Amino acid sequence: MDLNIFYIDAFVGDSCKGSTACIIPLDSWLPDELLLKISKRNSVPETAFVIIKKDKVLLRWFTPEIEMDLCGHATLAAAHCLKTELKFNSDQIVFETLSGELEVSVNNKLYLLNFPSRNPIEATLPEIIKKAINIQPKHVLKSRDYILVYDSESDIKNINFNQSEFDKINLDPGGVCVTSKGSDSDFVSRFFTSQSSILEDPVTGSAHCSLVPYWSRILQKNNLKALQLSDRGGLLICEDKGSRVVLAGEANTFYKENFILNSLV
Numbered sequence: 001m002d003l004n005i006f007y008i009d010a011f012v013g014d015s016c017k018g019s020t021a022c023i024i025p026l027d028s029w030l031p032d033e034l035l036l037k038i039s040k041r042n043s044v045p046e047t048a049f050v051i052i053k054k055d056k057v058l059l060r061w062f063t064p065e066i067e068m069d070l071c072g073h074a075t076l077a078a079a080h081c082l083k084t085e086l087k088f089n090s091d092q093i094v095f096e097t098l099s100g101e102l103e104v105s106v107n108n109k110l111y112l113l114n115f116p117s118r119n120p121i122e123a124t125l126p127e128i129i130k131k132a133i134n135i136q137p138k139h140v141l142k143s144r145d146y147i148l149v150y151d152s153e154s155d156i157k158n159i160n161f162n163q164s165e166f167d168k169i170n171l172d173p174g175g176v177c178v179t180s181k182g183s184d185s186d187f188v189s190r191f192f193t194s195q196s197s198i199l200e201d202p203v204t205g206s207a208h209c210s211l212v213p214y215w216s217r218i219l220q221k222n223n224l225k226a227l228q229l230s231d232r233g234g235l236l237i238c239e240d241k242g243s244r245v246v247l248a249g250e251a252n253t254f255y256k257e258n259f260i261l262n263s264l265v
Helices: 032-042 072-084 127-132 153-158 207-220
Strands: 001-010 019-025 045-054 057-064 092-097 100-107 110-116 139-142 146-149 176-181 187-192 223-230 234-240 244-260
Touching: 001 072, 019 032, 019 072, 019 139, 032 045, 032 057, 032 176, 057 072, 072 110, 072 244, 092 244, 100 153, 110 207, 146 207, 153 176, 176 207, 187 207, 207 223, 207 234, 207 244
Parallel strands: 019 045, 057 092, 146 176, 187 223
Antiparallel strands: 001 019, 001 234, 001 244, 045 057, 092 100, 100 110, 110 244, 139 146, 176 187, 223 234, 234 244
16 A cells, blocks of 8 residues: 655745645554654654545644544645645535544645644643753643743743653643743743653644634733744744634645555554
């Protein structure tokens, strides 16, 4: 059996390379253990598998280690793949996922993701994370992920994690997001995952399901520009809509390959 694999960078910008996802169209679901093997083989932050039905598209996301309940950049990449590579004939795409139905609207090169809001609440930072991080936060919040709030963008740029300490805690399926007000944006962030082959995620759309409602309340505005300050960088145009958030961005396909599945079976 041959698989077509599309390597796509999502949430790209003028100075942002975005985060890479592999998108793989299927006719039917393969065994979960095989989907995970394929994801490990791809060695990118997320691999998304899609099955096109008549009125919706089935979508699942895998890191090299686990299946995820929500992933922003791989959803954007999947929409881009459908429109530009698979010639999907609608500008309204409905994905059926572990997080329910997710709608993506296509407006020229811009993809608008309608995601559930995950408003973070006050929390206490575990001692293991305190020991693993070199700069302590001003505030600690939590939804799926820990959200650590800092005073300045320079703090976010200078944060380092001691991975050997950080890996002592299992945050499956979440991680730790550090954030502050931005200098050239409304807010900035970085995202780290324990016990993962990829410590820092280049762009984390799902974390913005918590960042957007938080910064919308703090800044008293519904429309926000966000930058993720990883080495690759990511640009997200965001809107707080109460129980939902809209995350918008662009994407580029940079590589395609045909993979013979028998090599993993």
